[in-house]
Amino acid sequence: MDSNLFSRRRAERFAQLLDEADGGRRHHVRSRADDRLTELVAIGQQLRTSRPAAPVDPEFRTGLRAMLVATAEREGIGAAPTERPATTTGHSPATTSGRTFLPAVTARRARARGAILIGVAAGAIAVSGISAASENAVPGDALYGMKRSTERAQLALASSDISRGQLFLDFARTRLDEAGTLRGDRAGFTAVLDDMDADTRQGVRLLTTTAARRAEPAGLDAVNAFLTGQRREVAALLNTVTRSERDRTRRSLALLDAIRKRSDGLRAAIACDLATPATSDALGPVPGSCPGDR
Incomplete structure (x- = not known):
């Protein structure tokens, strides 16, 4: 997976694929990243229907929550949209029954950011179960890389x-x-x-x-x-x-x-x-x- 996986365009496409997987409207577009993104969507669907066999450590849960909250605040996810200043042309955002609709681009970006957060959360929860199983892994074992990644995560969360x-x-x-x-x-x-x-x-x-x-x-x-x-x-x-x-x-x-x-x-x-x-x-x-x- 390359470092540009969650560039804005790919993130928006990932959000579209998640919508389609949940029964949403099908988007008749295709990108070169679809094969990789489809694999991630499939993993996300599996995570929704299965839970890790190992219990999630309370410290990990607390650290994950803090990370997600910080990301949400930084990205502005869930924040109420600020009022736009009046324009000289007199146009205003479309309203229905007193509700203001976000522009389509803003809505897509919000979905893309939400998709990233969902992916991070789902992946982290899955990793917590796998990391528990990797505790006794030694060099050469399939789970040894996960064991070392868990150690790096612990260092990142150290206060x-x-x-x-x-x-x-x-x-x-x-x-x-x-x-x-x-x-x-x-x-x-x-x-x-x-x-x-x-x-x-x-x-x-x-x-x-x-x-x-x-x-x-x-x-x-x-x-x-x-x-x-x-x-x-x-x-x-x-x-x-x-x-x-x-x-x-x-x-x-x-x-x-x-x-x-x-x-x-x-x-x-x-x-x-x-x-x-x-x-x-x-x-x-x-x-x-x-x-x-x-």
Whole structure:
């Protein structure tokens, strides 16, 4: 599906196809996008008649509602039309029994925007059920892409850097669990540990940056709690993997040790009331030395 799927013209055509599927007037037009749009209409019809087997998470429902409300406000969907200024020709919008009719173009655009919202809502509800089924997927499984997409959605809905940082560390734990199922698959094992280390760096950077900015160690406490369990589990892999996989695992252990050193240094800097460090790297702020350590 290309990035221009919901351009104005295609959105209006999508709205027409939805009307036709619901028994509305048939439009004797056709576009090059009809084949793809027809597939989406069919999916929409199926979603109306079936519900996900898995329950929808309350947090997901709340986040989805907020997203739809924000989109509706931004697009002006559902808002009363503003009055038009009187024209010099004396013409006014057509009325019947005191009701003012929107111009045909405005009505079509409203239907198109509504169709987009319906598509987003229906797709999101369906995804919520599929994502629940994908929780135990591992690289190579059909639902693994859905699992990673769900993680990105969680990050998008996170309300603060601390929440996002903790989510990244949770994902690093998940990647470690996946690595245990890929022993003997050198390429897959290496790839999932690369992802684990990337998630670890992202989470640690967010948490250490917040701790330094606020001069509060709460973010560092979360980092240390992660390190305690994660290092133990990564070290346990050394006894079960091949030689080449063992070398790659040691790199992840070295990263965790570097994070512990960084966390301890920032904690000491906060305790001696050092100003926010001016330099940073992949792990976040680089702490200076307290006066007594010089």
